[in-house]
Amino acid sequence: MRLTFLGTGGVWAAPVHGCTCAACEAARADPSRARAPASALLEVAGLRLLIDAGRTDLVDRFPPRSLDGVLLTHFHGDHCLGLTLMRWSMAEPLPVWCPHDPRGYDDLTKHPGRLRFLTCAAGDAFCIGPVTVTPVALIHSRPTLGWVIAHGAQRIAYLSDTRGLPDATFATLETAPLDLVVLDCAYPPGAPDPRGHNDLDEADALLAQLAPRDARLTHINHDLDQYAAVSGIVCGIAQDHETVDVG
Amino acid sequence: MRLTFLGTGGVWAAPVHGCTCAACEAARADPSRARAPASALLEVAGLRLLIDAGRTDLVDRFPPRSLDGVLLTHFHGDHCLGLTLMRWSMAEPLPVWCPHDPRGYDDLTKHPGRLRFLTCAAGDAFCIGPVTVTPVALIHSRPTLGWVIAHGAQRIAYLSDTRGLPDATFATLETAPLDLVVLDCAYPPGAPDPRGHNDLDEADALLAQLAPRDARLTHINHDLDQYAAVSGIVCGIAQDHETVDVG
Numbered sequence: 478m479r480l481t482f483l484g485t486g487g488v489w490a491a492p493v494h495g496c497t498c499a500a501c502e503a504a505r506a507d508p509s510r511a512r513a514p515a516s517a518l519l520e521v522a523g524l525r526l527l528i529d530a531g532r533t534d535l536v537d538r539f540p541p542r543s544l545d546g547v548l549l550t551h552f553h554g555d556h557c558l559g560l561t562l563m564r565w566s567m568a569e570p571l572p573v574w575c576p577h578d579p580r581g582y583d584d585l586t587k588h589p590g591r592l593r594f595l596t597c598a599a600g601d602a603f604c605i606g607p608v609t610v611t612p613v614a615l616i617h618s619r620p621t622l623g624w625v626i627a628h629g630a631q632r633i634a635y636l637s638d639t640r641g642l643p644d645a646t647f648a649t650l651e652t653a654p655l656d657l658v659v660l661d662c663a664y665p666p667g668a669p670d671p672r673g674h675n676d677l678d679e680a681d682a683l684l685a686q687l688a689p690r691d692a693r694l695t696h697i698n699h700d701l702d703q704y705a706a707v708s709g710i711v712c713g714i715a716q717d718h719e720t721v722d723v724g
Numbered sequence: 725m726r727l728t729f730l731g732t733g734g735v736w737a738a739p740v741h742g743c744t745c746a747a748c749e750a751a752r753a754d755p756s757r758a759r760a761p762a763s764a765l766l767e768v769a770g771l772r773l774l775i776d777a778g779r780t781d782l783v784d785r786f787p788p789r790s791l792d793g794v795l796l797t798h799f800h801g802d803h804c805l806g807l808t809l810m811r812w813s814m815a816e817p818l819p820v821w822c823p824h825d826p827r828g829y830d831d832l833t834k835h836p837g838r839l840r841f842l843t844c845a846a847g848d849a850f851c852i853g854p855v856t857v858t859p860v861a862l863i864h865s866r867p868t869l870g871w872v873i874a875h876g877a878q879r880i881a882y883l884s885d886t887r888g889l890p891d892a893t894f895a896t897l898e899t900a901p902l903d904l905v906v907l908d909c910a911y912p913p914g915a916p917d918p919r920g921h922n923d924l925d926e927a928d929a930l931l932a933q934l935a936p937r938d939a940r941l942t943h944i945n946h947d948l949d950q951y952a953a954v955s956g957i958v959c960g961i962a963q964d965h966e967t968v969d970v971g
Contacts, residue, residue, distance in 0.1 A: 489812060494788070495816075495838075496814045533809075541741070561801050565736060567740060567741065567742035582830055583801060583830040
């Protein structure tokens with residue numbers, strides 16, 4: 478399995494419009510340090526699966542027949558804005574596995590165009606070819622699912638957006654070793670108002686409990702980038718376009 | 725007054741994903757022929773006003789203090805998607821004049837961030853510095869306003885999205901000469917299902933009645949581009965990045 482981060486940022490990722498903090502100025506001066514909305518491309522067993530779709534250039538990135546489906550964690554704009562554009566297409570239908578959320582995102586599920594929304598429930602595993610996907614519940618301000626993706630003995634968990642993890646999700650995650658965990662971490666330690674996202678201390682504690690072979694933090698906001706630059710703690714913070722090979 | 729088209733396309737503008745028609749192939753081969761979502765920048769009396777905000781790169785195009793406001797015709801995604809990104813900003817507040825539409829676009833008006841939505845009613849003119857803006861009702865699937873912008877003796881009308889025009893709008897438009905009319909025209913003549921947009925015959929008839937000094941058609945879909953290429957009728961069809969000077 479190969480996971481490539483297409484984005485690792487939160488809504489307040491560097492560079493934030495109008496912000497002159499060191500992290501935002503650095504991202505403005507060097508676009509390779511800017512963070513697009515948190516999302517990833519998973520390549521496994523000849524399949525190409527998109528995890529989240531907040532980037533608005535997905536129509537250009539993925540021509541017809543270049544994607545086998547989308548695993549959508551939830552219906553916030555920074556995770557599904559690209560779908561509002563990808564739907565207008567004459568290409569083959571594209572399955573989008575997603576949580577049950579009647580509100581959706583504006584008219585996205587009412588006028589899905591090319592997209593085929595397939596509602597999933599936590600714990601109800603399904604197969605995409607030889608790959609087994611198990612949705613797990615996350616803790617966020619909207620119905621949100623993480624994705625545990627298994628192929629042979631390899632096992633990846635993508636867990637964003639969330640603050641903490643429900644017990645049932647821990648139970649699913651701990652049934653077998655995890656090769657890679659990608660975890661929400663939007664804030665530096667002690668963020669005053671960590672709405673729906675982990676801060677760095679919370680993310681570290683969750684990873685200590687899950688003990689995966691490898692881990693990356695995603696959904697990074699500019700204040701965490703600034704904290705990491707000052708403190709020198711950059712280990713585990715994912716970068717846009719970074720690729721992680723598993724197995 | 726100077727009007728620059730930032731986009732002249734409809735939702736089905738060339739290149740449509742997965743479409744191999746001549747217009748879409750031409751736009752794919754030559755990106756200067758591609759059409760972004762219909763929108764424009766109006767520069768007048770030292771002010772810079774954005775008309776519609778469907779482009780998703782507006783955050784990068786307009787740094788702090790480079791815009792004085794947005795005239796939003798309606799809350800469809802291809803006209804306001806860029807606002808969902810522009811709101812997360814530390815720059816100065818940005819006024820957005822818009823129609824009364826309680827539905828809005830997903831959570832855009834609930835979480836406006838930097839944006840200050842100012843609801844307008846057709847016929848109730850207001851001033852932005854020395855510029856007078858008169859909202860006029862259009863005929864579309866959502867509450868939609870056109871904008872008549874006057875500075876001194878110069879007068880521009882931006883009329884998209886619409887199919888036809890209400891009598892009251894004609895009455896407002898005909899009170900004084902029009903230097904430039906920008907009009908919705910999404911389809912070739914006789915389109916089978918022209919939902920909420922003019923076809924070319926309808927647009928031509930409206931322009932004949934309004935008799936402006938100059939006119940441009942916008943919100944062009946790929947089938948109109950293909951029709952225009954075959955028929956040789958390109959006169960009046962706006963192009964992205966085209967600039968029209970008035971006065």
